[in-house]
Amino acid sequence: MLLHRPLQSQVARSAGTFVVFGLFSLGAHAEQAPAMPQSVDDTPFGSEREAVIWRQDELKDLERLLRQLRFDLVNNQDARGAAPRLAELQEKATQAHLLPAFIAGTHGRGSDAKPEIWEEWDDFSAGFVDLEEKVGVLIDAAEQEDYRAATRAFSEVGLSCRSCHRAYRYD
Numbered sequence: 001m002l003l004h005r006p007l008q009s010q011v012a013r014s015a016g017t018f019v020v021f022g023l024f025s026l027g028a029h030a031e032q033a034p035a036m037p038q039s040v041d042d043t044p045f046g047s048e049r050e051a052v053i054w055r056q057d058e059l060k061d062l063e064r065l066l067r068q069l070r071f072d073l074v075n076n077q078d079a080r081g082a083a084p085r086l087a088e089l090q091e092k093a094t095q096a097h098l099l100p101a102f103i104a105g106t107h108g109r110g111s112d113a114k115p116e117i118w119e120e121w122d123d124f125s126a127g128f129v130d131l132e133e134k135v136g137v138l139i140d141a142a143e144q145e146d147y148r149a150a151t152r153a154f155s156e157v158g159l160s161c162r163s164c165h166r167a168y169r170y171d
């Protein structure tokens with residue numbers, strides 16, 4: 001028990017260092033966003049239509065997942081119960097998972113994506129890095145069973161979603 005507090009603050013300190021370092025390296029490598037997929041041939045998808053439907057489904061799943069996690073963590077304060085869903089969130093709310101479905105020019109009918117996505121690819125993809133960072137904070141809070149921090153982290157995640165939608169999605 002005596003070890004508990006110093007250990008926790010050590011974890012918090014190193015998490016802080018990680019965030020600072022993360023921001024620094026983000027700035028340094030901002031131009032190195034994953035390449036824009038130019039056509040379906042660059043992706044695992046069979047057609048542009050399939051990629052659009054897939055990304056819409058994934059984003060809907062993310063919304064559902066976050067709603068369930070809010071219930072797990074904020075209402076029930078059940079970090080253990082939330083763990084599998086947190087793992088799924090960490091895997092799916094990422095650049096690596098979502099960017100391949102944004103094939104160049106796949107806006108227009110059947111999609112709410114704005115064409116600016118492909119004109120401002122680095123800024124758009126940085127939006128997913130921002131999301132990854134906010135999700136990381138949420139996961140840290142859950143691991144420490146700090147439910148107040150988790151509640152704050154949910155707001156931050158929500159802001160990250162909305163900030164990208166404001167710039168790159170039609171309402």
Ligand code: HEC
Binds near residue numbers: 056060124157
């Ligand atoms: C970096 C940009 C970006 C981020 C971050 C982002 N989204 Fe989106 N989102 C989009 C774009 C672009 C679309 C429109 C996709 C389309 O219709 O082709 C979209 C569409 C959606 C949709 C509608 C899907 C449908 O049924 O058509 C939902 C729901 C959604 N996002 C939820 C979220 C949630 C929840 C988060 C945060 C956890 C999030 N998004 C983060 C860019 C983003």
